[in-house]
Amino acid sequence: xxxxxxxxxxxxxxxxxxxxxxxxxxxxxxxxxxxxxxxxxxxxxxxxxxxxxxxxxxxxxxxxxxxxxxxxxxxxxxxxxxxxxxxxxxxxxxxxxxxxxxxxxxxxxxxxxxxxxxxxxxxxxxxxxxxxxxxxxxxxxxxxxxxxxxxxx
Numbered sequence: 001x002x003x004x005x006x007x008x009x010x011x012x013x014x015x016x017x018x019x020x021x022x023x024x025x026x027x028x029x030x031x032x033x034x035x036x037x038x039x040x041x042x043x044x045x046x047x048x049x050x051x052x053x054x055x056x057x058x059x060x061x062x063x064x065x066x067x068x069x070x071x072x073x074x075x076x077x078x079x080x081x082x083x084x085x086x087x088x089x090x091x092x093x094x095x096x097x098x099x100x101x102x103x104x105x106x107x108x109x110x111x112x113x114x115x116x117x118x119x120x121x122x123x124x125x126x127x128x129x130x131x132x133x134x135x136x137x138x139x140x141x142x143x144x145x146x147x148x149x150x151x152x153x
Contacts, residue, residue, distance in 0.1 A: 017131030080144025
């Protein structure tokens with residue numbers, strides 16, 4: 001049941017979120033150098049979030065639905081799929097688009113970023129919050145899978 005794709009999915013997602021945390025730190029007190037670093041961080045974060053989306057989607061369509069989902073649903077905590085996974089698969093869809101949006105704002109509005117700074121900070125904070133929420137939800141889902149396997153034994 002353990003699949004390396006889920007580890008890659010989680011690692012890319014976490015790297016993406018940490019890159020956006022770096023981006024947030026850079027734009028709090030902006031200057032020309034910090035804007036350059038924020039752009040780099042946002043590009044890295046967007047790249048990793050998109051990779052996480054791709055690997056997670058591949059894992060979900062090829063392994064999770066056939067192998068893991070039935071184990072969770074038949075186990076002692078079926079809500080790990082019925083509630084957590086259902087929410088996760090819909091909430092996660094926002095991350096690639098929000099990351100692309102924040103990166104675009106950084107590149108398009110870098111000359112007068114003071115005007116957009118507050119909104120950009122809120123946007124990046126939402127990305128980070130959703131990202132950490134996804135990690136927690138992933139933990140609960142994998143706990144549901146482990147509990148389902150133990151119940152079978």
